[in-house]
Amino acid sequence: MRISLIQLDIAFGNPDMNYATVANKIRESADAAPDCIILPELWTTGYDLTRLEEIGDPDGEFTKEFISSLAKQYNINIVAGSVASRNASGVTNRMFVFNRSGELVGEYSKLHLFQLMDEHLYLQPGDAKGLFQLEGILCAGLICYDIRFPEWVRTHTAQGAEILFISAEWPLSRLSHWRALLISRAIENQCYVVACNRAGSDPNNTFAGHSMIIDPWGEILCEASEGEEILTGNTDLHKVREIRAQIPIFADRRPDLYD
Numbered sequence: 001m002r003i004s005l006i007q008l009d010i011a012f013g014n015p016d017m018n019y020a021t022v023a024n025k026i027r028e029s030a031d032a033a034p035d036c037i038i039l040p041e042l043w044t045t046g047y048d049l050t051r052l053e054e055i056g057d058p059d060g061e062f063t064k065e066f067i068s069s070l071a072k073q074y075n076i077n078i079v080a081g082s083v084a085s086r087n088a089s090g091v092t093n094r095m096f097v098f099n100r101s102g103e104l105v106g107e108y109s110k111l112h113l114f115q116l117m118d119e120h121l122y123l124q125p126g127d128a129k130g131l132f133q134l135e136g137i138l139c140a141g142l143i144c145y146d147i148r149f150p151e152w153v154r155t156h157t158a159q160g161a162e163i164l165f166i167s168a169e170w171p172l173s174r175l176s177h178w179r180a181l182l183i184s185r186a187i188e189n190q191c192y193v194v195a196c197n198r199a200g201s202d203p204n205n206t207f208a209g210h211s212m213i214i215d216p217w218g219e220i221l222c223e224a225s226e227g228e229e230i231l232t233g234n235t236d237l238h239k240v241r242e243i244r245a246q247i248p249i250f251a252d253r254r255p256d257l258y259d
């Protein structure tokens, strides 16, 4: 699968501007003929958390229609990062995944809320895994802080996920953690890690960029710089199967003793 990661700056609290930017970036990405595109976390609003009741997308409906039509128009699978999706019980940080026909094939709400950026004050946590199929490949969607929870990531790969799609707004001050955690998740799960971060700053943070694709041996196949960039790379699923056969960690696990 050929994948483009759209590492963009996000206009703080300005969904209209962000939808327009994303439509342009997806059009631009299509030139590299990717099978799949991924966007960063909370790309419609950024971390304008105090205004999410006002600017969050009701049930994610506008975002779903918007992304579905772009997926169809360009014949590309889209892992649509995450958006603030609001309903009667609150706002979730929610990822939507569309296939080339514009069908919704996956949804995931961020499970672990990041207190350092006040998420626990404004967001409701998810309660379900982020597994979905794209082009016959079992994939998992995760959001930013989730990568600090290897036990959560493992529940997806133990069920067979071969590509982890991670959308993030990860600050520059912890860039070393971002890189180390992503490489670790790839090695320990023997899977591809496709991690799309944002660029730029908001009133509270400067973000790291450094989106990347990591192979199941832990090698970084491509890595963006700090600024806005569209990064494209290829995954080869044979590599996942070869490494899982060579070092059979899933067969050798002892989950009966892990609690």
Ligand SMILES: NC(=O)CCC(=O)C(=O)O
Binding pocket: 041, 114, 117, 143, 144, 145, 146, 148, 168, 169, 170, 171, 174, 177
């Ligand atoms: N948006 C996030 O979840 C940020 C997570 C983060 O920065 C971390 O260090 O973890």
